Amino acid sequence: MTVLVLGGAGYIGSHAVDQLIEQHYDVAVVDNLQTGHRDSLHKKARFYQGDIRDKTFMESVFKKESIEGVLHFAANSLVGESMQQPLQYFNNNVYGTQITLEVMQQFGIKTIVFSSSAATYGEPKEIPIKETAETNPESPYGETKLMMEKILKWCDQSYDMKFVALRYFNVAGAKLDGRIGEDHSPESHLVPIILQTALGQKEELLIFGDDYNTPDGTCVRDYVHVVDLVEAHILALNYLKTGNQSAVFNLGSSTGFSVKEMLDTARDITGKEIPAKVVSRRAGDPSTLIASSEKAKMILGWKPQYTDIKKIIASAWNWHKTSPLGYNDIKKN
Numbered sequence: 482m483t484v485l486v487l488g489g490a491g492y493i494g495s496h497a498v499d500q501l502i503e504q505h506y507d508v509a510v511v512d513n514l515q516t517g518h519r520d521s522l523h524k525k526a527r528f529y530q531g532d533i534r535d536k537t538f539m540e541s542v543f544k545k546e547s548i549e550g551v552l553h554f555a556a557n558s559l560v561g562e563s564m565q566q567p568l569q570y571f572n573n574n575v576y577g578t579q580i581t582l583e584v585m586q587q588f589g590i591k592t593i594v595f596s597s598s599a600a601t602y603g604e605p606k607e608i609p610i611k612e613t614a615e616t617n618p619e620s621p622y623g624e625t626k627l628m629m630e631k632i633l634k635w636c637d638q639s640y641d642m643k644f645v646a647l648r649y650f651n652v653a654g655a656k657l658d659g660r661i662g663e664d665h666s667p668e669s670h671l672v673p674i675i676l677q678t679a680l681g682q683k684e685e686l687l688i689f690g691d692d693y694n695t696p697d698g699t700c701v702r703d704y705v706h707v708v709d710l711v712e713a714h715i716l717a718l719n720y721l722k723t724g725n726q727s728a729v730f731n732l733g734s735s736t737g738f739s740v741k742e743m744l745d746t747a748r749d750i751t752g753k754e755i756p757a758k759v760v761s762r763r764a765g766d767p768s769t770l771i772a773s774s775e776k777a778k779m780i781l782g783w784k785p786q787y788t789d790i791k792k793i794i795a796s797a798w799n800w801h802k803t804s805p806l807g808y809n810d811i812k813k814n
């Protein structure tokens with residue numbers, strides 16, 4: 482039986498494919514390669530290039546494979562971009578999920594683990610954020626993730642389709658052997674931008690606002706290592722396979738770091754100066770997002786191992802140093 486990974490050539494998806502194969506799962510991947518990289522895929526994964534919104538294509542994959550469960554990473558995921566292009570986000574994320582679920586229903590597949598987001602909460606009233614907190618997304622991106630969760634809830638109710646929605650906080654880091662890592666073009670995430678600046682590929686880090694209500698005025702986020710995050714998906718898959726109920730879990734490290742703290746830690750790890758300047762706030766950014774991940778620990782038995790921010794940045798640095806051009810470097814080898 483096969484695990485189908487949607488968006489398996491993306492940053493998080495490719496780490497999931499790798500870890501699943503290491504743990505002896507049979508894996509098929511769907512990715513349209515809009516943002517993903519063919520070279521990030523493990524050789525043992527069967528790859529289908531296509532779009533999750535293309536129902537005929539999706540049906541052909543479900544016909545060929547004996548799928549037991551779906552890990553769904555295929556989505557646009559940038560808060561800032563979603564403020565500029567909301568319809569693109571609703572189309573790709575919500576409609577793409579709708580088609581996926583229609584095909585799953587058609588083929589009687591009842592297990593899905595999918596990437597939700599801390600962006601579903603909006604500006605939180607209490608820190609750390611629990612899964613029971615109110616959801617008031619402040620960006621179209623967060624709204625799409627909440628809509629996807631709601632669609633899944635109704636599919637459970639009507640078709641007995643079971644889901645786990647994993648609300649990610651800030652995912653960072655890379656596979657410890659440095660073989661795969663984060664490679665977006667253009668890059669917008671904090672950790673890779675800081676490290677690209679350390680490499681001299683970017684002139685300076687732009688710090689988006691230092692007038693937030695936080696200790697040093699810059700935004701505070703909860704960073705979780707991609708390897709730990711992926712492990713939670715595999716636990717969630719097994720949780721559903723053993724007959725448990727649909728559920729929502731936060732995935733974070735329960736500790737917050739400001740943009741300035743991240744920069745200082747990266748300066749220590751890389752030994753580089755990393756120039757930076759403060760500019761105005763980025764639309765859609767809440768000031769502080771810190772997870773309570775107790776529920777995932779209690780119910781899924783999740784035990785994140787790389788919670789130290791230094792380890793997260795060091796593993797990302799190992800990837801960026803050895804593949805400064807991302808997967809373009811790998812192609813040349």
Ligand code: UDP
Binds near residue numbers: 671688763
């Ligand atoms: N950030 C920043 N400069 C950048 C990129 C990000 O100051 O070039 C800040 C951003 O405002 C946020 C934090 O870093 O407070 C993390 O942003 P990222 O885009 O990595 O993740 P998000 O929180 O949007 O999921």
